[in-house]
Amino acid sequence: MSPVAGLAGVSTMGNRYLSLQPGILVLLLTLKSAVKNPRASAPTACARWCPLNSVCVNATACRCNPGFSSSSGEIFTSLLESCDDINECGPPSPVSCGKYADCQNTEGSHFCTCSPGYALASGAAAFRNASENTCQDVDECIAGQHKCHNSTICANTVGSYACHCRRGWQPKSGFQNKQTNTTCEEMSFPAWTMPSGIKSKSLLHFFERIQDLSRNFMVVSAKDTIQGLIQGVDELLATPGDLEALPHSEKRCVATNLLLGLENVLRGLSEALPSGFNLTINASAGTELALEVQEQGYRNTALRQNRAEMQLNWDLVHESGDSADPSVVGLASIPGMGKLVAGAPLAPEPEKQAVLNETHKGLQLGPPPILLTDVTSAFMSKTDTQNLSSPVTFIFKHALTPGPRQKVFCVFWEHGEDGCGQWATTGCRRVDTSDTSTTCQCTHLSSFAVLMAHYDMQEEDPVLTVITYAGLSLSLLCLLLAALTFLLCKAIQSTSTSLHLHLSLCLFLAHLLFLTAIDRTETKVLCAVIAGALHYLYLASFTWMLLAGLHLFLTARNLTVVSYSSVSSFMKWLVFPVGYGVPAVIVAISAASRPHLYGTPTRCWLCSDKRFIWSFLGPACAIFSVNLAFFLMTLWILKRKLSTLTSDVSTIQNMRMLTFKATAQLFILGCTWCLGLLQVGAAAHVMAYLFTIINSLQGAFIFLVYCLLRQQVWDQYRKWFKSFRKTKAESEMYILSSRAVSDASKPSTTQLQQKREESSTQPLRLR
Numbered sequence: 001m002s003p004v005a006g007l008a009g010v011s012t013m014g015n016r017y018l019s020l021q022p023g024i025l026v027l028l029l030t031l032k033s034a035v036k037n038p039r040a041s042a043p044t045a046c047a048r049w050c051p052l053n054s055v056c057v058n059a060t061a062c063r064c065n066p067g068f069s070s071s072s073g074e075i076f077t078s079l080l081e082s083c084d085d086i087n088e089c090g091p092p093s094p095v096s097c098g099k100y101a102d103c104q105n106t107e108g109s110h111f112c113t114c115s116p117g118y119a120l121a122s123g124a125a126a127f128r129n130a131s132e133n134t135c136q137d138v139d140e141c142i143a144g145q146h147k148c149h150n151s152t153i154c155a156n157t158v159g160s161y162a163c164h165c166r167r168g169w170q171p172k173s174g175f176q177n178k179q180t181n182t183t184c185e186e187m188s189f190p191a192w193t194m195p196s197g198i199k200s201k202s203l204l205h206f207f208e209r210i211q212d213l214s215r216n217f218m219v220v221s222a223k224d225t226i227q228g229l230i231q232g233v234d235e236l237l238a239t240p241g242d243l244e245a246l247p248h249s250e251k252r253c254v255a256t257n258l259l260l261g262l263e264n265v266l267r268g269l270s271e272a273l274p275s276g277f278n279l280t281i282n283a284s285a286g287t288e289l290a291l292e293v294q295e296q297g298y299r300n301t302a303l304r305q306n307r308a309e310m311q312l313n314w315d316l317v318h319e320s321g322d323s324a325d326p327s328v329v330g331l332a333s334i335p336g337m338g339k340l341v342a343g344a345p346l347a348p349e350p351e352k353q354a355v356l357n358e359t360h361k362g363l364q365l366g367p368p369p370i371l372l373t374d375v376t377s378a379f380m381s382k383t384d385t386q387n388l389s390s391p392v393t394f395i396f397k398h399a400l401t402p403g404p405r406q407k408v409f410c411v412f413w414e415h416g417e418d419g420c421g422q423w424a425t426t427g428c429r430r431v432d433t434s435d436t437s438t439t440c441q442c443t444h445l446s447s448f449a450v451l452m453a454h455y456d457m458q459e460e461d462p463v464l465t466v467i468t469y470a471g472l473s474l475s476l477l478c479l480l481l482a483a484l485t486f487l488l489c490k491a492i493q494s495t496s497t498s499l500h501l502h503l504s505l506c507l508f509l510a511h512l513l514f515l516t517a518i519d520r521t522e523t524k525v526l527c528a529v530i531a532g533a534l535h536y537l538y539l540a541s542f543t544w545m546l547l548a549g550l551h552l553f554l555t556a557r558n559l560t561v562v563s564y565s566s567v568s569s570f571m572k573w574l575v576f577p578v579g580y581g582v583p584a585v586i587v588a589i590s591a592a593s594r595p596h597l598y599g600t601p602t603r604c605w606l607c608s609d610k611r612f613i614w615s616f617l618g619p620a621c622a623i624f625s626v627n628l629a630f631f632l633m634t635l636w637i638l639k640r641k642l643s644t645l646t647s648d649v650s651t652i653q654n655m656r657m658l659t660f661k662a663t664a665q666l667f668i669l670g671c672t673w674c675l676g677l678l679q680v681g682a683a684a685h686v687m688a689y690l691f692t693i694i695n696s697l698q699g700a701f702i703f704l705v706y707c708l709l710r711q712q713v714w715d716q717y718r719k720w721f722k723s724f725r726k727t728k729a730e731s732e733m734y735i736l737s738s739r740a741v742s743d744a745s746k747p748s749t750t751q752l753q754q755k756r757e758e759s760s761t762q763p764l765r766l767r
Contacts, residue, residue: 053083053108067108098133100159117159151184164325168219168272189214189225190268195257195419198250202241206232222272226289227281229269230332233262234283237336248343253420255340259413259447263379266291266330271381275326282306286374291330303331308376311393317380327381337375337447343368346411346423346451369423369451372398372408372438377447385445393431394440396450401435406452407601408433410440413447423451432596464692471696472511478703479508485703491712495575496551500706502579503544507699510537518604527599531606532591535598535616539583542623547575549627556637583619590615660709 046056053068063075064083070076088095088110089103097103097112104111104126111126114135120127121134140146140161141154148154148163155162155178164177165184171177172185194207209232217225236243243254266289273279273293281289290303294314303310310331317327346369373396379385394410402408414424428442438450486492486501517530590612591598597607606613707713 049079051082053085065108096130097127098130098135100135100137101127101130101133115159147180149181149183152182167274167326168222170271186219187268187272189217190265192261192265195253198246198254200242200246200254202236202239202243203254206236219272222269223279226266226269226279226291229262229265230281230287230289231283233258233334234285234287234336237287237334237339238285240336240339244339249420251340252344252422253418255337255344256413256415256419256421258337258340259334259375259377260415262332262334263377263447266332267328267379267381267383270328270330273328286333286335288333289330290332291328293326293328295326301329303329305331305333307374307397308333309395310378311395313390316388316390316392317382325381329380330378332377332379333374334377335374338371341375341413341423341449342371344422346409346425346453347414369409369453372396372400372402372450372452375413375447375449378445380445388443388445391441391443392445394442394448395437396440396448397437398450399436400452402433402452403601408438409451409453410438410442411449411451412442412444413449423449461688464688467689467692468696469515471693471700472515475697475699476508476511476515477699479504479511479699482699482703482707483508485707485713485716489713489716491716492710496548496555499544499548499551499575500702502575503541503548504699504702506537506541506544507702510534510541511699513537519602520604521599521602524599527604528595529598530604531598532587534604535590535606536583536587539586539616539619540580542620543582544579546623546626547579549630553630553634553637556634586615586619 045059047059047062050056050062053065054062054070055065057063057075061075061077062081064070067086067088068083069086070081070083072078072081085105085107087105089105095103095110095112100115100118101112102115104113111128112130112133113126114120117138117140118135119138121136127133137156137158138145139156141148141156146154146161146163148161151165151169152163153166155164161180162178163180163182165171165182168187169184170187172183175181175183177184192207192210194203210229213225213228213232243251246254270291270293273291275293275295277291277293279289279291281287288305288308290305292301292303294301294317296314299314301312301314308331310329312329314327314329317329376394376396378392378394408430409423409425410428410430411423411425412428413421414426415421427444428440428448431439431441433439440448440450442448483501483504486497486504513530513534518534520530521527594612597612599605600607606616
């Protein structure tokens, strides 16, 4: 037996008698330490019992080696302590190795290694801390460390790699693309079957041709297959044969099948085309295809054809794809498709239908909408294109020019659950329409076109027309008289009079423009200018109404006897910037944001699309609400003042007149316009009459309240009348006196007769 084994056995036996033999325990531990640590057995002043992985400090204490620790701390004196390994990679304070690296613990130490897929730039295998970290991605595809099948292409990823199918190849059954174990096979022709329930020899012949293309398809001849496909669709629709005899419902089912099938097959076949490939095909009957294959990095692109163009951001195509795969975007125009979708119904969104009804109020839908453009299909590599992050712009050219009573729609072919379809507008909006083109924006891809719907004008109510023209004519006369009175009658001139003068001028110009130019829709630019001018003038009228209401409130609040001097200084600097500046700002913002919404097909006024009408109704309702608040506060203030007045009759009369003006002003400055918002439901006809009568007489109300009901105005009118009569009398006297003087200077009739007789009796004188 070796000395070490013998001591170990003695130590084991001694453990049984620890409680009775402490001296023996110390001796055994000392001998054991001496055997394990020869240096500790030297005759020194160090403790003889220090455990493994420690050194002595003195005769009674030990210290753990670096990388080890005891439960009592760095230095300990207990005979039962041991030095255990410190796990530098674990809690509570793990060593940081830096990014893309892992900590590896060892007995009494640690080291760092790069994570799988990464390696040190120096080529070393390990390092100690984060400051020495130079881990970088390993390109397994270049280093030859990948396990991709030979039917795939290795693509490096951060920290790893993926195997994806080559262009024109697809994953075998049971495999997924872009995995480390992907296995691929050469792609096949995408499936396309004839719609069920349709009996047509022409359609049957077409699908027999599709089957031939499918059987003969090879990846290397993908371009020729695409060209044959486009030519087949072109010939089918150029000479549809018995397809034209099908019922309209079946025609729409055939159109849906052709559009969906063509889009799916073109998308699939395009996957076999190489990156950077551009393809343009023009078939004999007009069918066109523009196709582009690009890798990620492109920004904006445009596919152009003879009668259509698509503009989009290339990032849309790559949103759900991988940078290693090129992406495809295509545009196919199919003019012959119009034969199958002719007369198909249009199902606009409920909101757009409501806007249409409001915009074309007084119009009736005429014949079914007609196609202005070719049916055009747009597709890209990604199949989920129903909710794109940014819109795609389409520009369609057309030969017909929309008239003033025709509405243009940007539509797409919506596939129904029954396999058929209809036109819809969801997700598409018309940006602009000119005589020869229409620009649309859509947030999804499908088959698109531009429709034109015709609206016939309903016969207008002749009574409302007479009321409008008669009332506005009377208002124009009254507003002109009121403006002259406010301007020339010095007895009533004040801040209040100035406010009503500008109110009258704005209303006069607005009514005059309304009467003479509201129907000038033959020129779009002129109609937009007229609509903008009306927008500004009516908003200015409302703003001056607001200032008048504010001034009335300040007058009632600050004065006991009606006088305008104390509030005039406050109003002088306020009126012009607010009265003319605020409506100018509103109109400028509206015109800058949506200039195309000024003018409708039937009226030179604001269009209701996108709730644009609220650029007028919003400020008008706000001003009416504020004026209502001013009215209530004015009545409350006047009631308090009237209750405190006892004997001053003139003050009481003035206060009552002020109360009457407050009531009349609320009616004039807003209530009439509220009737326009109530023209709905069964009461619409009655409200239309009330709105037309009261609103057209606004000028007459202003002249009545602020001129004819004021004593100072009547006194001034009498002075003007007397002055006019005096001037007329003086003029007549002057004329009479002038005639008298003229008559006195002329010879009488008798004298003239005598002169004639004398001249006749004189003898003739010969020269």
